[in-house]
Amino acid sequence: MPNTHPRLVIAGTHSGAGKTSVVTAALAALRARGVPLRPFKVGPDYIDPAFHAHVTGTPSRNLDSWLLDAPVLRGLFARAANGGLSLIEGVMGLFDGKGSGHEGSTAHVAEILDAPVVLVISAQGLSRSAAAMVAGYASFHPRVRVGGVIVNRVKSARQYGLIRDSVEKACAVPCLGYLPENPDFALQSRHLGLVPSQEVAELDAVVAHLALAAGETIDLDGLMALADGAPPLPAGELPRVEGSFPVRIGVARDSAFSFYYQDNFDLLQTLGAELVFFSPMRDRSLPDALHGLYLGGGFPEVFAQALAANGPMRSAIREAVSGGLPVYAECGGMAYLCVSLADAAGTVFPMAGVFPHRAVMTGKLQRFGYAEAEFCRETVLGPAGTRVRTHEFHYSRIEPEDGTEGCYRMRKDGVTPWRGGLASGNVLAAYPHIHFYSNPSLPRNFLARCGAFKAGRP
Structure with a gap:
């Protein structure tokens, strides 16, 4: 029986690791294949969802485990996710939430949705040390499953090979590809985060570059297989809201x-x-x-x-x-x-x-x-x-x-x-x-x- 809610979380080791670039690239490349997509964003963010919507033509919704009770979060997700592959972009680093706790973190949302995690790491200044980083993230929480790694800002195929071999040998976590270091992929920032999508000059050209790169260097079939392997979605419950106001x-x-x-x-x-x-x-x-x-x-x-x-x-x-x-x-x-x-x-x-x-x-x-x-x-x-x-x-x-x-x-x-x-x-x-x-x-x-x-x- 096919999975009715194929889903995965794309998380970063930290803010600035390149989550939005990777998610944008994956969404654009998968859409080019005709895959029905349902984008989501962890946390109280408004800018990243606009990039998702621009790429997919589908509204992106927020999943916040501090603002929302777990059953409500699952209910909202299930209602919006049905009929498509859900890519959920994380917030900050995988385990960063409210204060020093678990609540509000990307990991908490992954746990609530029982969704596998793809960890985005930056290749800048790394080779074998990437394995230690991935090992720490993969073992940090027993109910958060890191099912794959994507490496961002890779200088060469050789560097990616060193990182991939080190990670897969030490962690038994597959690497699902990379994005090369390329100034054409850069998304500019200002005081509240990224510059919003509607202000980015030639955004369609940036998205096209990212989609092309993802098609060449990211294992899109592996991403879809990981999402399709997610277990049945735990039951959710939306609050009953009564009233009709034709205004x-x-x-x-x-x-x-x-x-x-x-x-x-x-x-x-x-x-x-x-x-x-x-x-x-x-x-x-x-x-x-x-x-x-x-x-x-x-x-x-x-x-x-x-x-x-x-x-x-x-x-x-x-x-x-x-x-x-x-x-x-x-x-x-x-x-x-x-x-x-x-x-x-x-x-x-x-x-x-x-x-x-x-x-x-x-x-x-x-x-x-x-x-x-x-x-x-x-x-x-x-x-x-x-x-x-x-x-x-x-x-x-x-x-x-x-x-x-x-x-x-x-x-x-x-x-x-x-x-x-x-x-x-x-x-x-x-x-x-x-x-x-x-x-x-x-x-x-x-x-x-x-x-x-x-x-x-x-």
Whole structure:
């Protein structure tokens, strides 16, 4: 009987080992063969999934074992993975998770899904030492199975042969090929990770180079055999979410705002919402007949000039908010709702002006990592006391901070609790990113508020 959920995790020894290049190459080469693909990304990342989607034409979904309970994670995976070969790109190094623990790591997701792992190692400065590295990763956790190795940034076929022979002799783990060192394969980075796919010049040419290399130097048949050999997927369970809300939600989506979980969109649509995408950079007005707005994160600081130049859109959002339109904004979306945004050079650009605060880019990371949020007051997502697991990652800060009583009480291990978030009327804006399946009552509450607005109730 064929495997209904062929799957494998492609993990790295560390950040920068080349996971995204290898995954992009493998996806492109397998798609060229006509293999139906289902891409996934471990952790709270929005940029890598966009590369997956660009290559495969299929949405890539996040699998986060700290934000999501294991049965829910398995349920979401099973629903999206059915009918294709699933390639799951890891995050950071294989065993790096929340703090020094297992939770949230690529290894934890591999364990939850009972998926074999292909370990990506960098060949830079290595030959036989690669065997010691692989041996350590392969034996570190008894329920995480390293089933293969791909070597990245290889200088020559001879170097790969030395590494392959050393690894296979010492570890009994097969090497499944390599990618050569080639500047044409490089994916550029900036302050929040890789430069997003929609900004990469000649991305299709880069993908074509990677696909060609993968077809020549990666054992694609071996990858598929390893994925097909995964055991039956453990049972999952999705939470029962009741309610039907036939409302139209405007979703800001362009180069400035692209940080969304695909599962969030899916859940909103399951609850009856129609999602209407628009561009705060290019569109001169909001879509017609909206009952709510969803403004995700992204890079408004990079595109601040274009956002500021679109005065009609900024005015339309202010007017919609003053008319009571429910709004939920995360991170970069919150910056856009401030009165101004100062970029890294100190240039100040006018924004939508819903809040009298200023968003200011700084030269260092302000907050990074997982944290739990508790609502200090009623918001469009729920009543006071509501709790949800979240993730933050930002270089900006909101000013003034003094005298601003945040609507979230944030808690993180080893860190003094803090307050964050802005709320006024039907608007909630905050730095933390929320996966709606962490607490499905939140999107339901938001859509209920949008339904009340549609019905003319405050």
